[in-house]
Amino acid sequence: MSDLVVPHLLTAQTGPLLQLEQRILDSLPAIERWFRLQWQEHTPPFYGSVDLRNAGYKLAPVDMNLFPGGFNNLSELMLPAAVQAAQSAIDRICPDARNLLLIPERHTRNQFYLTNVARLVRILRQTGLEVRIGSLADDVTQPTQVVLDDGEELTVEPLVRNGDYLGVGSAAGGFFQPCAILLNNDLSAGIPPILRGLDDQIVIPPLQAGWAVRRKSNHFAAYDGVAEEFAGLIDIDPWFINPYFGRCGEVNFHERSGEECVATNIDFVLDRMRDKYREHGITDTPYVVVKADAGTYGMGVMTVRDASEVRGLNRKQRNKMSVVKEGLEVSEVIIQEGVPTREEVNGAAAEPVVYMVDRTVVGGFYRVHTTRGRDENLNAPGMHFVPLAFSESCNLPDCGAPAGDSAPNRFYAYGVIARLALLAAAIELESTAERVHDVPMSSAAIATAIAG
Amino acid sequence: MSDLVVPHLLTAQTGPLLQLEQRILDSLPAIERWFRLQWQEHTPPFYGSVDLRNAGYKLAPVDMNLFPGGFNNLSELMLPAAVQAAQSAIDRICPDARNLLLIPERHTRNQFYLTNVARLVRILRQTGLEVRIGSLADDVTQPTQVVLDDGEELTVEPLVRNGDYLGVGSAAGGFFQPCAILLNNDLSAGIPPILRGLDDQIVIPPLQAGWAVRRKSNHFAAYDGVAEEFAGLIDIDPWFINPYFGRCGEVNFHERSGEECVATNIDFVLDRMRDKYREHGITDTPYVVVKADAGTYGMGVMTVRDASEVRGLNRKQRNKMSVVKEGLEVSEVIIQEGVPTREEVNGAAAEPVVYMVDRTVVGGFYRVHTTRGRDENLNAPGMHFVPLAFSESCNLPDCGAPAGDSAPNRFYAYGVIARLALLAAAIELESTAERVHDVPMSSAAIATAIAG
Numbered sequence: 001m002s003d004l005v006v007p008h009l010l011t012a013q014t015g016p017l018l019q020l021e022q023r024i025l026d027s028l029p030a031i032e033r034w035f036r037l038q039w040q041e042h043t044p045p046f047y048g049s050v051d052l053r054n055a056g057y058k059l060a061p062v063d064m065n066l067f068p069g070g071f072n073n074l075s076e077l078m079l080p081a082a083v084q085a086a087q088s089a090i091d092r093i094c095p096d097a098r099n100l101l102l103i104p105e106r107h108t109r110n111q112f113y114l115t116n117v118a119r120l121v122r123i124l125r126q127t128g129l130e131v132r133i134g135s136l137a138d139d140v141t142q143p144t145q146v147v148l149d150d151g152e153e154l155t156v157e158p159l160v161r162n163g164d165y166l167g168v169g170s171a172a173g174g175f176f177q178p179c180a181i182l183l184n185n186d187l188s189a190g191i192p193p194i195l196r197g198l199d200d201q202i203v204i205p206p207l208q209a210g211w212a213v214r215r216k217s218n219h220f221a222a223y224d225g226v227a228e229e230f231a232g233l234i235d236i237d238p239w240f241i242n243p244y245f246g247r248c249g250e251v252n253f254h255e256r257s258g259e260e261c262v263a264t265n266i267d268f269v270l271d272r273m274r275d276k277y278r279e280h281g282i283t284d285t286p287y288v289v290v291k292a293d294a295g296t297y298g299m300g301v302m303t304v305r306d307a308s309e310v311r312g313l314n315r316k317q318r319n320k321m322s323v324v325k326e327g328l329e330v331s332e333v334i335i336q337e338g339v340p341t342r343e344e345v346n347g348a349a350a351e352p353v354v355y356m357v358d359r360t361v362v363g364g365f366y367r368v369h370t371t372r373g374r375d376e377n378l379n380a381p382g383m384h385f386v387p388l389a390f391s392e393s394c395n396l397p398d399c400g401a402p403a404g405d406s407a408p409n410r411f412y413a414y415g416v417i418a419r420l421a422l423l424a425a426a427i428e429l430e431s432t433a434e435r436v437h438d439v440p441m442s443s444a445a446i447a448t449a450i451a452g
Numbered sequence: 453m454s455d456l457v458v459p460h461l462l463t464a465q466t467g468p469l470l471q472l473e474q475r476i477l478d479s480l481p482a483i484e485r486w487f488r489l490q491w492q493e494h495t496p497p498f499y500g501s502v503d504l505r506n507a508g509y510k511l512a513p514v515d516m517n518l519f520p521g522g523f524n525n526l527s528e529l530m531l532p533a534a535v536q537a538a539q540s541a542i543d544r545i546c547p548d549a550r551n552l553l554l555i556p557e558r559h560t561r562n563q564f565y566l567t568n569v570a571r572l573v574r575i576l577r578q579t580g581l582e583v584r585i586g587s588l589a590d591d592v593t594q595p596t597q598v599v600l601d602d603g604e605e606l607t608v609e610p611l612v613r614n615g616d617y618l619g620v621g622s623a624a625g626g627f628f629q630p631c632a633i634l635l636n637n638d639l640s641a642g643i644p645p646i647l648r649g650l651d652d653q654i655v656i657p658p659l660q661a662g663w664a665v666r667r668k669s670n671h672f673a674a675y676d677g678v679a680e681e682f683a684g685l686i687d688i689d690p691w692f693i694n695p696y697f698g699r700c701g702e703v704n705f706h707e708r709s710g711e712e713c714v715a716t717n718i719d720f721v722l723d724r725m726r727d728k729y730r731e732h733g734i735t736d737t738p739y740v741v742v743k744a745d746a747g748t749y750g751m752g753v754m755t756v757r758d759a760s761e762v763r764g765l766n767r768k769q770r771n772k773m774s775v776v777k778e779g780l781e782v783s784e785v786i787i788q789e790g791v792p793t794r795e796e797v798n799g800a801a802a803e804p805v806v807y808m809v810d811r812t813v814v815g816g817f818y819r820v821h822t823t824r825g826r827d828e829n830l831n832a833p834g835m836h837f838v839p840l841a842f843s844e845s846c847n848l849p850d851c852g853a854p855a856g857d858s859a860p861n862r863f864y865a866y867g868v869i870a871r872l873a874l875l876a877a878a879i880e881l882e883s884t885a886e887r888v889h890d891v892p893m894s895s896a897a898i899a900t901a902i903a904g
Contacts, residue, residue: 032580033550036539040547077529084536084812087488095492098485128484360536 020059020240024413027234031416034233035359035423042426044359046089046182046204050418051367051379052352053339057282059413060243060339061421062289064219066209067186068355069105071123072115073385074363083126085357090127090180093202097179100129101167103159104184106137111149118152120184123357132176134159134168136185136192143168164199180204187212188295191436208432209425211294216334217247218432223424230420239276241417243337244269247293251333253318258331262290263307265335270307273337284340287375290321293332301377303338340374345386349374352388354418361415364388388414472511472692476865479686483868486685487811487875494878496811498541498634498656502870503819503831504804505791509734511865512695512791513873514741516671518661519638520807521557523575524567525837526815535578537809542579542632545654549631552581553619555611556636558589563601570604572636575809584628586611586620588637588644595620616651632656639664640747643888660884661877663746668786669699670884675876682872691728693869695789696721699745703785705770710783714742715759717787722759725789736792739827742773745784753829755790792827797838801826804840806870813867816840840866 024031049068050061074082090097102124104117117133124131135156143157157168162175169176180202181195187210195207208214223242231238246265251258266288273286290310291301302321304310313321321333343350343366350366366386369378388411476483501520502513526534542549554576556569569585576583587608595609609620614627621628632654633647639662647659660666675694683690698717703710718740725738742762743753754773756762765773773785795802797820806816818838821830840863 029550029577029580029582032539032578034580036543036580037548039543078532081532081536084533088540091488091491096489098481125481126484128481128486128488130481 020236021410021413023234023236024416028412030233031230034230035419038423039359042423042430043092044089044356044422045209045425045429046093047355047357048422048425049353049355049364050421052354052414052417053341054343054352054410054414055284055339056342057280058240058243058339059417060241061223061417062243062336062339063216064421064425065186066205066214066425067184069113069116069184070353070365070385071119071355072112073365073387074119074355075387078363079123081360082123082357082362085360085362086123087127088360089204089358090129093204094179098130099176099178100124100131101176101178101181102131102133102184103136103181104133104156106135106185114146114148114154115150117184118148118154120182121154124182130176132157132168132178134166136194159194161194164197166194166198166201177201183210186210206429206433207436209429213432213435214428215247215293215332216291216336217245217293217332219421219424219428220245220334220336222428222431223421226420226424226427237280241420243339244272245334245336247332247334249332251331253313253321256318259310262310262333262335266290266304266307266310269335269337287338287340289336289338289377290333291336292321293334301379303376338375341378342374349376349378350386351378352414353385354388354414356418356422359419359422361418364411364414364418472688473862473865475686475688476868480864482685483682486682487871490875491811494875494882495544496541496808496874497661497877497881498545499807499809500874500877501805501807501816502873504806504866504869505793506795506804506862506866507736507791508794509732510692510791511869512693513675513869514695514788514791515668516873516877517638518657518666518877519636521565521568521636522805522817522837523571523807524564525817525839526571526807527839530815531575533812534575534809534814537812537814538575539579540812541656541810542581545656546631550582551628551630552576552583553628553630553633554583554585554636555588555633556585556608558587558637566598566600566606567602569636570600570606572634573606576634582628584609584620584630586618588646611646613646616649618646618650618653629653635662638662658881658885659888661881665884665887666880667699667745667784668743668788669697669745669784671873671876671880672697672786672788674880674883675873678872678876678879689732693872695791696724697786697788699784699786701745701784703783705765705773708770711762714762714785714787718742718756718759718762721787721789739790739792741788741790741829742785743788744773745786753831755828790827793830794826801828801830802838803830804866806840806866808870808874811871811874813870816863816866816870 045066047066047068049065049070051063051065053060053062071082090100102117102121105113107113121131121133133154133156135158140156140158143155146154146156148154160167160169160175162177165175165177166181167175167177178201181198182204187207190212191207191210195203220243227238227242231241246268248258248261248265251262269288270286273288276282277284277286285305287303287305289301290304302310302317341349341351343352345366345368348368348370349372350368352364353367354364355362365388367378367383368386369376369380369383371382372378372380497518499518499520501517501522503515503517505512505514523534542552554569554573557565559565573583573585585606585608587610592608592610595607598606598608600606612619612621612627614629617627617629618633619627619629630653633650634656639659642664643659643662647655672695679690679694683693698720700710700713700717703714721740722738725740728734729736729738737757739755739757741753742756754762754769793801793803795804795818797818800820800822801824802818802820804816805819807814817840819830819835820838821828821832821835823834824830824832
């Protein structure tokens with residue numbers, strides 16, 4: 001249990017959160033029943049992770065990742081829950097499945113990421129699936145053994161398209177034809193042709209979950225509805241769990257076009273924030289976070305306290321905001337209310353990241369950054385991870401203890417808010433399913449297709 | 453973690469079990485997939501606990517309880533898994549359920565048992581259900597507060613029948629009408645009229661799971677088929693996981709009638725055991741256990757090494773064998789191959805008890821008895837319980853470690869065998885559903901009905 005840390009929560013301005021937590025705890029039966037009914041209407045994504053920010057007066061998701069890459073950072077104690085949840089998902093997706101293909105990110109030299117892949121493979125194998133790893137990377141042209149730091153070995157194989165089926169292996173050595181294809185690749189480089197037009201085989205999460213289609217603003221639009229309904233259920237101001245946002249669709253930081261849209265949205269979000277701060281007596285200085293509407297890895301993120309800041313970006317800042325990952329150009333941005341974190345681990349700013357499989361919270365960790373402030377993006381080089389003490393707590397709040405004193409209670413609330421984001425993701429994916437067909441192959445995808 | 457003990461396993465004759473364990477571990481994907489397919493055909497009981505015996509050369513269930521009463525003995529670490537599993541069951545049984553009624557055993561003064569009830573209530577409430585406790589006890593005529601040793605309070609209410617619906621509360625104070633009625637009462641006293649003829653409401657487990665209908669021999673007949681198929685799947689002698697048994701339907705120990713049937717079955721089982729012992733080079737002295745075919749609590753149980761022993765029972769032994777619980781007369785007995793336990797906790801004989809909710813292993817403990825031998829019934833006054841270290845292990849064998857050295861591996865095997873018994877229970881309940889209508893009210897039930 002020594003790896004489970006209950007972090008110190010700054011006591012400044014925890015008043016309203018204590019009320020929020022107490023409300024969430026008091027409403028547990030109603031909340032759990034509400035989720036049960038929601039999951040009858042909406043199918044949860046196979047997995048996801050949510051970045052939360054706990055400002056004391058507010059507890060809200062600021063990002064939702066549908067290709068979570070940090071399973072290795074979760075406490076081992078939560079693995080049985082993950083296996084159980086994965087089992088539920090597999091039961092629904094293809095109950096008689098024998099084979100599953102996992103498609104990881106291309107960068108198969110990154111030990112941290114590979115440890116995540118190994119952990120995922122371990123979880124999936126425990127559900128009774130034969131799991132093989134197929135890579136989109138150009139340099140994987142034959143089965144390749146990768147040795148992890150802990151001595152574990154993974155075999156990464158080139159993907160093989162066999163008519164309408166995707167798999168690995170060869171006709172000679174036996175074609176491995178999976179029932180389901182699990183993406184742990186966020187498709188920042190576009191939807192590869194090899195993944196299109198598959199018959200029968202089910203891609204999870206669906207292709208529109210990839211950044212070729214997905215937009216953060218679609219997610220938070222869906223979250224608006226979820227937060228509104230949930231806030232009604234437990235009778236709170238939805239703003240306590242929901243950050244304001246705006247979006248701009250035609251931005252080119254290099255060419256300085258679209259700046260005015262960004263500036264206007266910054267003003268709009270800051271104005272609404274100031275109203276709420278006044279209403280609830282909050283004395284912080286409002287700020288917004290400008291980030292790529294499609295993208296991940298904490299790249300292309302900027303903290304802004306005044307609209308004028310985006311009008312005077314220097315070349316370096318423009319470059320930083322222009323590209324996220326695998327050369328994906330930023331042309332759409334989301335302007336999101338900044339939620340400062342009031343949490344610290346050993347004096348360093350920290351934010352909880354909650355992991356879910358199917359509809360279940362399966363663990364989490366604190367993302368900690370020793371040189372960044374409470375109003376900055378912590379998803380940056382230099383961050384480290386501390387497992388959350390979710391194992392005994394997240395599904396099981398200690399209802400006897402008063403809120404605020406008790407880590408389990410706070411973590412139950414974290415699990416609830418994270419599941420709201422998961423539900424929003426489910427609704428988001430339903431509403432964007434058709435867009436997969438509209439997405440042209442990106443230049444990177446075309447390059448891959450040609451190389452392949 | 454200090455409450456989790458990995459017991460010392462005697463090394464004598466562990467050879468064949470090591471092979472069995474290794475076989476089970478090697479077959480994990482096939483086993484888990486097989487279970488997944490089985491659970492598509494058969495609905496698991498809501499919950500159950502299985503008494504296992506590990507003889508070194510053999511690992512087998514010797515009893516399956518469909519009204520488990522020791523949830524308080526499980527490690528707290530396993531509670532999230534139990535909640536998750538209960539959630540799955542509720543989703544299937546009545547997904548929009550708001551209310552659940554729990555009917556416990558009548559003896560509402562037993563602190564140990566009440567702690568079990570409290571734990572069950574806690575698990576169920578976490579799934580989002582409002583849970584109330586309705587008692588069949590005659591002396592519960594109004595809502596009664598019961599204070600547990602740890603200070604927790606439970607309210608036990610009299611059952612109320614409202615037309616075709618069962619609930620608690622009154623028309624004036626609000627009738628609590630549950631969607632599902634969870635029995636934690638094994639119905640040894642018969643099926644109470646108040647539980648019969650319910651419309652819409654679902655009784656879980658179904659009434660035929662109670663000892664008014666249930667017979668151990670039906671369970672082990674179903675287990676024969678399950679063990680046979682499973683043994684085929686992993687290519688082992690089914691005897692390694694299945695104890696022989698026989699039954700006698702017309703026994704009256706007081707009147708010494710039916711003794712010959714019991715003696716003949718003892719000889720039959722001992723003969724078959726001797727053959728297997730020879731085949732596998734086992735030097736133990738075979739013994740059988742004679743027990744009530746309907747019943748629980750370790751009452752009415754006798755260890756026999758020779759058929760002549762049942763022909764010479766004294767009055768005290770006859771009395772002991774005649775009655776199990778709540779005055780239920782023993783007239784049917786099962787004669788079961790004795791599986792000696794080779795496990796010890798602190799030098800005392802121990803047997804694992806594995807708990808399941810829905811299809812999931814949610815924990816377990818060792819039943820330990822300091823004054824009983826490895827070939828005796830440990831379910832007797834003087835026993836105590838030591839939680840099993842299932843939390844990190846049972847779903848997640850440590851596949852790298854060699855079998856035998858590793859507690860997780862042994863516990864994975866325990867979880868597999870326990871789930872085989874659970875599957876047998878599912879099949880047993882399907883085949884005995886019709887018998888509920890044939891069961892006359894027992895005298896105790898009639899007495900209760902009159903008193904009520």
